[in-house]
Amino acid sequence: MSLFRWFCLAGVAAGCAISSASFAAAENMDRFFLLGAGEVKGIYFPIASEICRSINRHSLAHGWRCGIAASSGSKENLQQLEDGTLTFAVIQSNIALSSSSIDGNQPLFKTVASLHSEPVHLLVQARSSISSLDDLGRALINIGDQSSGTRDIALSLLDAAGIKKEDYQLLDYDAGSQAGRLCDGDVDALIWVSGIRNSSTAEAYRRCDVRLLPIPIAIAAKVMQQMPGLLPIVIPADTYLGQTVEVSSFGPVAQVVASANAPEELVALLTRAIVGDLGDVRPSHPALSNLSQADLRRMLSNDVK
Structure with missing residues (x-):
């Protein structure tokens, strides 16, 4: 497995009342996952940062924490998905199509959302x-x-x-x-x-x-x-x-994908952080600025809507 750098963005919860459900979620804060980005100067990194920030902002409510794994790009992200290091990753659509299964039968990952084009x-x-x-x-x-x-x-x-x-x-x-x-x-x-x-x-x-x-x-x-x-x-x-x-x-088009083994509740949570009540990924980079909320919703995978 190649070396990579990861950064955990802590959730913020201060000056607010915590419900019993939040206490229950807080007791399970070891539920941590990694989202594979690209190089820090690329576009995947700020997108992944915004998704993790949105999830961690509400971590007391749902009990999950998100970390960002910087990488050399889509192919390394795919390798990290396959070996189980990553739960989610941003990858190019052509790589997603050419690597959608391990042996022709077993899915390697599922598409969560399609984002911006990458000329x-x-x-x-x-x-x-x-x-x-x-x-x-x-x-x-x-x-x-x-x-x-x-x-x-x-x-x-x-x-x-x-x-x-x-x-x-x-x-x-x-x-x-x-x-x-x-x-x-x-x-x-x-x-x-x-x-x-x-x-x-x-x-x-x-x-x-x-x-x-x-x-x-x-x-x-x-x-x-x-x-x-x-x-x-x-x-x-x-x-x-x-x-x-x-x-x-x-x-290609940038796509957010999930490991085939990712829990359904976590896939749904990430979807809500991309476009939903937990967050909106569009302000993270100008490449997404021309997408409306309706555009993002249309590009969500049918598997996770």
């Missing part, structure tokens, strides 16, 4: 001679950690574009350092799958002159055909400081 961000310095996907031959390309969901999509994208493996060099800087590496000239291009207005891309736009390159529709279609769970996405103009035109792309 491929292909980013270069503005002064770079790279003007399209076809120009990535002989480039130093950062595609993130080997346990991240970005890597599989990036490799499929390069293959669909007809760029041979021997013609480029792959790097694995994480989300926290990749913007600085691009601006310092240590990498020629970033391929990064994340929600709109993610902090890593925003940091690159703040630190130096950069450009988002469009993904040609025909090439995106090839990747989507090979990898179910991806969809066309447009990054709107003015999403990032200095980005004046919309950019065509594609990518």
Whole structure:
């Protein structure tokens, strides 16, 4: 099992009357679970933080406490779900579809909710001679950690574009350092799958002159055909400081999933923290800002409504 960092956000209960039901719940406060997020500078982490914060705020009432497990991304989260370390995780929809069962029969997890879309961000310095996907031959390309969901999509994208493996060099800087590496000239291009207005891309736009390159529709279609769970996405103009035109792309949808063994009462509790009487996940990140409460409710899994 790979190492990971986890953070427990304590619930707050002060200056209020506690009912007998709350006392009973408080006696069972050892009911603790972990929610797998991604890198701290990614979007999954603040989403997971908000969900845990909502649950822990009411922990005296229901007796559960939630902790956040930071990770390198969807693939590590999936591994942690499988070995029982995590009870819930945020993962990419394409990874969810390709890994929905252990042996073809036994479900590995159940989907709780679908959240925001996560376009491929292909980013270069503005002064770079790279003007399209076809120009990535002989480039130093950062595609993130080997346990991240970005890597599989990036490799499929390069293959669909007809760029041979021997013609480029792959790097694995994480989300926290990749913007600085691009601006310092240590990498020629970033391929990064994340929600709109993610902090890593925003940091690159703040630190130096950069450009988002469009993904040609025909090439995106090839990747989507090979990898179910991806969809066309447009990054709107003015999403990032200095980005004046919309950019065509594609990518997965972020999904909250539960271990197949998660108690039904806990799955229902998490649903209420995503959109319900316990909380609302939408303020946690701008990537979710365009979703209405009705949108979130429509995207809740039929298994947990």
